Amino acid sequence: MSTEITQIRTPAEKALISLYTSEKDRLPGNDAVKALRTEAFAEFERSGLPHRRIESWHYTDLRSQLRDAAPLFTAGSSEFEDSLRHVQPKIPEGYALVLLDGVFVPELSDLDDLPEGVSVCSLADVLAKGDAALVERLAPKGLGTGDPALSLNAALMQGGVVVDVAPGTEVAKPLILLSVMSAGALHAAYHRSLVRIGAGAKLTLFEIVDAVEIGSNQQNGAVVIEVGDGAEVEHLTRISRQGADAVIINSVLASLGANCQYDGFALIADGGLVRRQIFLRFNGEHSTAGIRGLSLLSGKRHADTTLVVDHAMPHCTSREYFKHIVADEATGVYQGKVIVRPHAQKTDGAMKSRALLLSDSASMFNKPELEIFADDVVCGHGATVAQLDEDQLFYLRSRGLPRGEAEQLLLEAFAAEAVEKVRNEGARERLLTYVSDWLAARK
Amino acid sequence: MLEIKNLHVEVEGKKILDGLSLTVKAGEVAAIMGPNGSGKSTLSYVVAGREDYEVTAGEILLEGENILEMDASERAARGLFLAFQYPVEIPGVGTMTFLKSALNAQRKSRGEPELQTPELMKRVREAAKRLEISQDMLKRALNVGFSGGEKKRMEILQMALLEPKLAIMDETDSGLDIDALRIVAQGVNTLRAKERAFLVITHYQRLLNYIKPDTVHVMAAGRIVKTGGPELALELEKNGYRDYVSEAA
Numbered sequence A: 001m002s003t004e005i006t007q008i009r010t011p012a013e014k015a016l017i018s019l020y021t022s023e024k025d026r027l028p029g030n031d032a033v034k035a036l037r038t039e040a041f042a043e044f045e046r047s048g049l050p051h052r053r054i055e056s057w058h059y060t061d062l063r064s065q066l067r068d069a070a071p072l073f074t075a076g077s078s079e080f081e082d083s084l085r086h087v088q089p090k091i092p093e094g095y096a097l098v099l100l101d102g103v104f105v106p107e108l109s110d111l112d113d114l115p116e117g118v119s120v121c122s123l124a125d126v127l128a129k130g131d132a133a134l135v136e137r138l139a140p141k142g143l144g145t146g147d148p149a150l151s152l153n154a155a156l157m158q159g160g161v162v163v164d165v166a167p168g169t170e171v172a173k174p175l176i177l178l179s180v181m182s183a184g185a186l187h188a189a190y191h192r193s194l195v196r197i198g199a200g201a202k203l204t205l206f207e208i209v210d211a212v213e214i215g216s217n218q219q220n221g222a223v224v225i226e227v228g229d230g231a232e233v234e235h236l237t238r239i240s241r242q243g244a245d246a247v248i249i250n251s252v253l254a255s256l257g258a259n260c261q262y263d264g265f266a267l268i269a270d271g272g273l274v275r276r277q278i279f280l281r282f283n284g285e286h287s288t289a290g291i292r293g294l295s296l297l298s299g300k301r302h303a304d305t306t307l308v309v310d311h312a313m314p315h316c317t318s319r320e321y322f323k324h325i326v327a328d329e330a331t332g333v334y335q336g337k338v339i340v341r342p343h344a345q346k347t348d349g350a351m352k353s354r355a356l357l358l359s360d361s362a363s364m365f366n367k368p369e370l371e372i373f374a375d376d377v378v379c380g381h382g383a384t385v386a387q388l389d390e391d392q393l394f395y396l397r398s399r400g401l402p403r404g405e406a407e408q409l410l411l412e413a414f415a416a417e418a419v420e421k422v423r424n425e426g427a428r429e430r431l432l433t434y435v436s437d438w439l440a441a442r443k
Numbered sequence B: 001m002l003e004i005k006n007l008h009v010e011v012e013g014k015k016i017l018d019g020l021s022l023t024v025k026a027g028e029v030a031a032i033m034g035p036n037g038s039g040k041s042t043l044s045y046v047v048a049g050r051e052d053y054e055v056t057a058g059e060i061l062l063e064g065e066n067i068l069e070m071d072a073s074e075r076a077a078r079g080l081f082l083a084f085q086y087p088v089e090i091p092g093v094g095t096m097t098f099l100k101s102a103l104n105a106q107r108k109s110r111g112e113p114e115l116q117t118p119e120l121m122k123r124v125r126e127a128a129k130r131l132e133i134s135q136d137m138l139k140r141a142l143n144v145g146f147s148g149g150e151k152k153r154m155e156i157l158q159m160a161l162l163e164p165k166l167a168i169m170d171e172t173d174s175g176l177d178i179d180a181l182r183i184v185a186q187g188v189n190t191l192r193a194k195e196r197a198f199l200v201i202t203h204y205q206r207l208l209n210y211i212k213p214d215t216v217h218v219m220a221a222g223r224i225v226k227t228g229g230p231e232l233a234l235e236l237e238k239n240g241y242r243d244y245v246s247e248a249a
């Protein structure tokens, strides 16, 4: 008897199938890329939208929550500029690389001032040339393989950037990958970027997922990061200013060389349904990865952070540290899986997740997992879900702080503990301000 | 200044204050002495505005106004201060940030302009010096990693800064060595003024050698069972609470 179950296609799945069918010949890429898209989409068709019976998507049932899949949208260039005017003042200092509705816009990016050793080209151009080696690196084997959201991303990727930082280059200002959705009718964007940091180079990459108007949109973006031997990378992400119906999927596929350092921090503030997934693998010894984040959730919003950290090599250290503030009827999800392969001796791993629930209707799902196959390792995890401490609140109130202000002071302290690990000072200050403003607005 | 009339308080159905009445006049230093478990901390929390105690009867008047319906922060802005028996540690909140927020929240509530950081720093430094609180302590998170004595001195520093009309001190002497006790008492004595009242809660007479009370009340089983002058404290020191505990029971 066959155990295969014929799934009934949801309206969103049907819409995705017709979207792919109508767009596939218009999407950039030579025959090799087309083959990659076809294969990826076939994989997506087999799995369908991820649902709760897929373990890694257990708490984020996209199949039932995505009511419809929005069409792609290509704005004219005057509309581009108009859109950008709204966003530009909010960009922190650095070299901006702008993706509008999933497509790289060189004329709005800071390409002329790029420092020596940094080169940027459009993903669409790379796909059109279809250099086999490069195309292969866009979908690194063993990182997120089979994930339905990533398959969909590979099948539909419209644009992105390919960034190369030459070995030894120290990039002083952050490189800002700004992915912004234009205003207007509900539409979707799929983009993928590749950032290669050469041996011994230093870079701050700041990914900002934003929108011109706070409204509904659907974004499925992925960043592939290759960290060369001895390189130091700080990868910051801010997912912000999204409407309550927005669906944001943000994937990171990171490969680390030897003796390098990767520090990730993501602020998720708002967005209707956010799924952030990080697949990180140590490909060399003596490297360190810090993966951190803070999610601020109100209303009926839902944010899921799922990590798979693969200690495939010995002598590496990973630190996972996530915080959630969940208000109203919002839901936070943290799933962290740390895999220690049999030969990955001397692995040092510590994972922590802390959440504060601000209402009885708020939920938090914590699922830290260790899969350890080596014997000489130090690994641990801890997860807590709590409410604001009434003793602390009363102490502050008894000194004259109204409840709202007392709460804000405690919440800022809770949040700041996560943000303060951000090394780039300018970015850290902006993130802290963003957090304070968010907290002040919810009072 | 403070007038408590026939106060009845329960927690989870358990009666803790049982018809307590007490008056403290402006300029007065009143002491409350009583055995452990007689409800002294409960009284101080209820006056300060903690909600998990249910007031089933009675009134609390501050300068003639019933404060029972007021939020704790509003009571503070009206000049009430409680030095906690167990000051709370607040990780992540810097001591200076806290002092500034508290002072300015009170000033804002009273319609006064905010105090700027340099002026605040000056006031904090002066008070800290008097109370032998190091600059290093001021840089740390509020009460975190402070010793018992340091926490108590920090309470007095807050009191000095906030300049309350009525200060309740809940066993501020407990856990203090003799030097710290002297520093704390000095801190309190410099704040004594015609328009300011103190309610000093203590288990031992020792503190009252340094902070001389005008009135001494004995509390047992949730009410004031005897009121007298400073000599009452000395008598308690000699005979203990035995007489009062059996009398109340």
Ligand SMILES: Nc1ncnc2c1ncn2[C@@H]1O[C@H](COP(=O)(O)OP(=O)(O)O)[C@@H](O)[C@H]1O
Binding pocket: B011, B012, B014, B016, B034, B035, B036, B037, B038, B039, B040, B041, B042, B043, B052
């Ligand atoms: N929050 C509370 N829940 C339950 N019982 C309490 C609570 N607070 C105080 N009590 C009880 O009330 C009584 C008086 O306590 P307390 O006010 O702390 O006395 P004191 O400060 O005089 O030692 C004690 O029996 C104590 O156990």
Ligand SMILES: [Mg+2]
Binding pocket: B040, B041, B042, B085, B170, B171
């Ligand atoms: Mg007590």
